[in-house]
Amino acid sequence: xxxxxxxxxxxxxxxxxxxxxxxxxxxxxxxxxxxxxxxxxxxxxxxxxxxxxxxxxxxxxxxxxxxxxxxxxxxxxxxxxxxxxxxxxxxxxxxxxxxxxxxxxxxxxxxxxxxxxxxxxxxxxxxxxxxxxxxxxxxxxxxxxxxxxxxxxxxxxxxxxxxxxxxxxxxxxxxxxxxxxxxxxxxxx
Amino acid sequence: xxxxxxxxxxxxxxxxxxxxxxxxxxxxxxxxxxxxxxxxxxxxxxxxxxxxxxxxxxxxxxxxxxxxxxxxxxxxxxxxxxxxxxxxxxxxxxxxxxxxxxxxxxxxxxxxxxxxxxxxxxxxxxxxxxxxxxxxxxxxxxxxxxxxxxxxxxxxxxxxxxxxxxxxxxxxxxxxxxxxxxxxxxxxxxxxxxxxxxxxxxxxxxxxxxxxxxxxxxxxxxxxxxxxxxxxxxxxxxxxxx
Numbered sequence: 001x002x003x004x005x006x007x008x009x010x011x012x013x014x015x016x017x018x019x020x021x022x023x024x025x026x027x028x029x030x031x032x033x034x035x036x037x038x039x040x041x042x043x044x045x046x047x048x049x050x051x052x053x054x055x056x057x058x059x060x061x062x063x064x065x066x067x068x069x070x071x072x073x074x075x076x077x078x079x080x081x082x083x084x085x086x087x088x089x090x091x092x093x094x095x096x097x098x099x100x101x102x103x104x105x106x107x108x109x110x111x112x113x114x115x116x117x118x119x120x121x122x123x124x125x126x127x128x129x130x131x132x133x134x135x136x137x138x139x140x141x142x143x144x145x146x147x148x149x150x151x152x153x154x155x156x157x158x159x160x161x162x163x164x165x166x167x168x169x170x171x172x173x174x175x176x177x178x179x180x181x182x183x184x185x186x187x188x189x
Numbered sequence: 190x191x192x193x194x195x196x197x198x199x200x201x202x203x204x205x206x207x208x209x210x211x212x213x214x215x216x217x218x219x220x221x222x223x224x225x226x227x228x229x230x231x232x233x234x235x236x237x238x239x240x241x242x243x244x245x246x247x248x249x250x251x252x253x254x255x256x257x258x259x260x261x262x263x264x265x266x267x268x269x270x271x272x273x274x275x276x277x278x279x280x281x282x283x284x285x286x287x288x289x290x291x292x293x294x295x296x297x298x299x300x301x302x303x304x305x306x307x308x309x310x311x312x313x314x315x316x317x318x319x320x321x322x323x324x325x326x327x328x329x330x331x332x333x334x335x336x337x338x339x340x341x342x343x344x345x346x347x348x349x350x351x352x353x354x355x356x357x358x359x360x361x362x363x364x365x366x367x368x369x370x371x372x373x374x375x376x377x378x379x380x381x382x383x384x385x386x387x388x389x390x391x392x393x394x395x396x397x398x399x400x401x402x403x404x405x406x407x408x409x410x411x412x413x414x415x416x417x418x419x420x421x422x423x424x425x426x427x428x429x430x431x
Contacts, residue, residue, distance in 0.1 A: 001224075001282070003207075003282065003284075007203075007204070007207045010200055010203050010204060011204060013200060014200050014201075014204065040220070044219065044220060048219065055215075055216040055294060056216050056217050056218055056219050056272075057219055058292075058294070059214075059216050059218040059221070059289065059292075059294040059295075060218045060219045060220050060221055062288060062289065062292070062294070063218070063221060063224070063285060063289070066284065066285050066288050067285070070206075070284050070285075073197065073203065074203060076197070076198065077197070077198040077199075077200060077203055080198045081198060081200065
């Protein structure tokens with residue numbers, strides 16, 4: 001039956017919340033299938049040129065036509081949902097963590113992501129505010145953090161702080177939030 | 190998709206349309222023999238043989254040429270060359286069946302899980318009916334089919350049944366034991382109800398976090414890398430999207 005590969009592709013998307021490796025082989029199979037359906041449409045139309053208004057032929061063409069549309073819809077949904085997930089992750093985690101993810105992306109997706117990154121960066125710069133920081137409104141300007149991994153020293157408004165692993169600090173939220181998101185620090189309270 | 194106002198990219202909508210429905214063809218569709226999986230290959234061979242005989246007589250030279258072209262192009266074409274006789278029963282996915290039924294090319298048969306017994310069950314005790322065994326998209330598909338086949342009785346039963354079950358879903362998501370409740374409740378639900386169940390569960394979790402004053406704690410990406418943004422942030426995404 002037509003469309004079964006496409007349906008499997010969408011099912012794969014639904015079954016995981018994470019970005020799975022880009023399924024290029026399935027996409028290729030679907031493209032080949034779609035092309036052969038298109039050939040069938042043209043050959044059917046040319047074979048029954050005089051009887052095109054008869055229901056027997058119309059039904060056939062419609063089945064093929066819908067199959068093409070179906071394949072298209074599945075593939076587009078697959079690609080679009082992946083982009084959506086990528087954008088979400090970009091907002092949730094800093095761009096650094098994306099290095100590990102990029103193995104799962106296709107070439108075009110990687111291109112998209114880097115362009116999106118640049119756009120977002122430019123916009124944040126023009127506004128003068130890091131929009132991806134402080135996703136939730138903070139209750140307090142200062143937070144207590146415990147250092148899990150050595151991060152060297154960072155510069156805060158009140159001077160330099162050396163983040164050695166095992167130590168705890170009371171620091172402005174803005175300065176360390178990205179480190180907490182990366183997992184180098186732990187937010188105590 | 191024509192005639193629907195659903196999201197084109199909606200995954201659940203796409204998968205819902207993958208459910209099979211038995212259809213009877215009203216027309217003898219050309220070259221659709223491949224749809225009939227029950228027909229054995231020998232039958233198809235006979236049909237092909239007859240066509241060969243015809244062309245041997247030299248009556249349809251044009252058609253013969255067509256046939257050759259078709260067989261040369263690829264294997265799939267050859268496979269589908271047979272016609273589909275009238276009144277053949279074929280299982281078609283909903284996305285195909287819907288279009289064909291709208292134009293009266295096929296007669297749709299209501300799937301067995303909407304028969305009188307299930308209707309009575311739904312009427313008598315909607316909460317107790319096990320839907321996930323029957324179809325993962327029981328309500329979604331049911332609503333569509335009842336509109337398409339103009340089956341007002343089914344629509345009414347589904348509407349009432351869904352309303353009754355909704356409360357039960359919300360209750361069990363909120364108040365039954367977290368793990369046990371999940372396992373027991375999920376068994377009987379269709380996909381739409383599962384979604385509702387997860388929504389309520391996440392809501393309760395978020396409330397619990399807020400009560401323990403750890404909602405504002407910054408999460409780390411590393412902690413839940415295996416399952417990112419599934420539970421902890423869904424609540425947040427509902428209110429603010431990038």
